Amino acid sequence: MNRMEDRLRDAFGAAAGTVRADTIRGLPGRPPSPPGRRWLVPLAAAAAVAVVIAAVFVITPLVLSGHRGAATYRPRSATSAGVTRSPQPSARVTVGRCVHVTATGDFDGDGTPDVVTLVDVLPAGQTCRQDLSDHLRIRVTFGSGGGFDRPFTYCTGGACDSVFTATDLAGDGRSELAVEVGPGAVIDFVEFFRVSRHGISPLRIAAAGAAKAGLKPGPAVFGGSQDSGVQSPVACHIRPDGSRVLVSIQAESLSSRITGPWRVKRTELQLRGDSLHVVGVSTATVRGFPVRSLRFRNGCP
Amino acid sequence: MTGDDPAAGTAQPGPARRPVAPPGARPPDDLVECLFRTHALTLVRTAVLLVGDQDSAEDVVQEAFLGLYRSLARLRDPDKALPYLRASVLNGCRSVLRARRRARRRPPQHDPPVWSAEAAAMSRDDTRAVLAATTRLPRRQREVLVLRYYLGLADREIADALRVSRGTVSSTASRALAALARDLREEP
Numbered sequence: 001m002n003r004m005e006d007r008l009r010d011a012f013g014a015a016a017g018t019v020r021a022d023t024i025r026g027l028p029g030r031p032p033s034p035p036g037r038r039w040l041v042p043l044a045a046a047a048a049v050a051v052v053i054a055a056v057f058v059i060t061p062l063v064l065s066g067h068r069g070a071a072t073y074r075p076r077s078a079t080s081a082g083v084t085r086s087p088q089p090s091a092r093v094t095v096g097r098c099v100h101v102t103a104t105g106d107f108d109g110d111g112t113p114d115v116v117t118l119v120d121v122l123p124a125g126q127t128c129r130q131d132l133s134d135h136l137r138i139r140v141t142f143g144s145g146g147g148f149d150r151p152f153t154y155c156t157g158g159a160c161d162s163v164f165t166a167t168d169l170a171g172d173g174r175s176e177l178a179v180e181v182g183p184g185a186v187i188d189f190v191e192f193f194r195v196s197r198h199g200i201s202p203l204r205i206a207a208a209g210a211a212k213a214g215l216k217p218g219p220a221v222f223g224g225s226q227d228s229g230v231q232s233p234v235a236c237h238i239r240p241d242g243s244r245v246l247v248s249i250q251a252e253s254l255s256s257r258i259t260g261p262w263r264v265k266r267t268e269l270q271l272r273g274d275s276l277h278v279v280g281v282s283t284a285t286v287r288g289f290p291v292r293s294l295r296f297r298n299g300c301p
Numbered sequence: 302m303t304g305d306d307p308a309a310g311t312a313q314p315g316p317a318r319r320p321v322a323p324p325g326a327r328p329p330d331d332l333v334e335c336l337f338r339t340h341a342l343t344l345v346r347t348a349v350l351l352v353g354d355q356d357s358a359e360d361v362v363q364e365a366f367l368g369l370y371r372s373l374a375r376l377r378d379p380d381k382a383l384p385y386l387r388a389s390v391l392n393g394c395r396s397v398l399r400a401r402r403r404a405r406r407r408p409p410q411h412d413p414p415v416w417s418a419e420a421a422a423m424s425r426d427d428t429r430a431v432l433a434a435t436t437r438l439p440r441r442q443r444e445v446l447v448l449r450y451y452l453g454l455a456d457r458e459i460a461d462a463l464r465v466s467r468g469t470v471s472s473t474a475s476r477a478l479a480a481l482a483r484d485l486r487e488e489p
Binding site for chain 1: 341345363450
């Protein structure tokens with residue numbers, strides 16, 4: 001039993017150690033309602049209800065009837081009472097720009113938060129839609145002033161808004177932008193971008209070691225199939241020593257059953273400058289791999 | 302952000318014996334801030350072991366501290382604050398797990414649990430079998446194991462947190478260890 005207890009302590013310690021002090025949120029703000037006066041809330045609500053009732057049943061009839069003293073209520077039409085009906089809401093709203101998704105991070109590394117917005121530009125008269133058009137633009141506003149607004153041509157298949165987040169792959173305080181670029185629900189890629197004052201451009205996968213990892217040198221595109229037989233999640237992971245790696249996983253079921261076993265090929269990459277360098281490749285066989293829709297796990301906020 | 306050791310990644314049980322607040326800490330806000338600095342990381346880690354992912358665990362701990370703020374006026378003994386937080390975290394974890402059971406048909410929005418194969422592939426360790434086995438235990442057995450073997454609480458403190466008797470804690474832990482040993486095919 002002692003060995004079991006030791007194994008438990010080891011397992012709990014290892015799993016708990018994945019939570020680092022510098023990644024957890026700070027102390028929540030004190031709630032606005034003072035603890036000792038919580039009875040004020042229901043009292044205020046009751047008072048508000050009483051005022052509304054008085055307004056509906058006493059004051060409004062007096063006003064509508066025009067009597068100064070008598071409180072007899074005579075219903076009148078809205079028009080005759082001098083009440084103007086509010087216009088019916090339009091079924092279509094004409095806009096030209098639809099904000100689809102926004103990410104906040106320190107993209108220029110100056111310590112102020114910057115905002116990156118993906119905007120869908122539609123011809124006048126069209127309404128904003130859930131799916132994206134081919135006229136996407138990216139709008140960047142830097143916290144210290146300035147920014148840019150450019151076409152964004154990397155999205156395919158109407159994707160781009162399910163993963164659109166800032167991540168710090170190098171741990172240098174400068175954010176990179178992770179975007180799910182499509183093209184679809186089953187085959188899906190995540191691409192990483194550098195956002196600077198000069199514009200937005202993809203990070204690059206360095207050539208060294210890429211072939212061994214099954215990656216293509218060039219734009220930093222990861223992922224692939226996401227179905228019951230192949231899973232290709234990508235994650236940013238902080239190691240116990242504080243260094244950060246981008247982990248690209250290609251998991252393939254070795255049997256016809258979803259429970260596996262699965263062969264998991266794991267590639268670790270480190271960001272140096274604007275290039276991702278392969279620093280480790282390993283393959284393992286595991287039982288059970290969760291078939292899921294999580295393309296990118298942002299463990300490096 | 303907190304006073305816990307961020308590199309405590311290998312078998313470091315939680316600092317259960319730390320003082321609740323240093324002498325001279327004035328309630329109420331000083332107390333809450335001190336408790337947060339000293340125990341937030343440990344509480345988040347404890348919640349991670351129960352709910353499986355950091356986002357949900359942090360939500361639970363944040364709610365627990367908000368609840369502590371609201372209850373400060375009724376808290377006469379500052380030493381009761383930490384047991385209150387532990388009980389809040391346990392209750393919050395139960396709520397999260399209940400909500401997940403209800404939403405099982407929806408695709409998961411939380412990170413993969415620490416006991417999943419995906420997480421094992423990420424962290425490259427072999428503790429997944431033990432963690433996965435604990436997830437198959439009844440809820441109370443799992444809570445007792447986490448409180449005893451991660452937080453390092455005494456049976457009396459566990460009994461306070463779970464509002465059961467000490468005897469129940471002992472028997473629950475014993476049954477849980479036996480079940481784990483059977484599950485992992487280890488000699489008891």
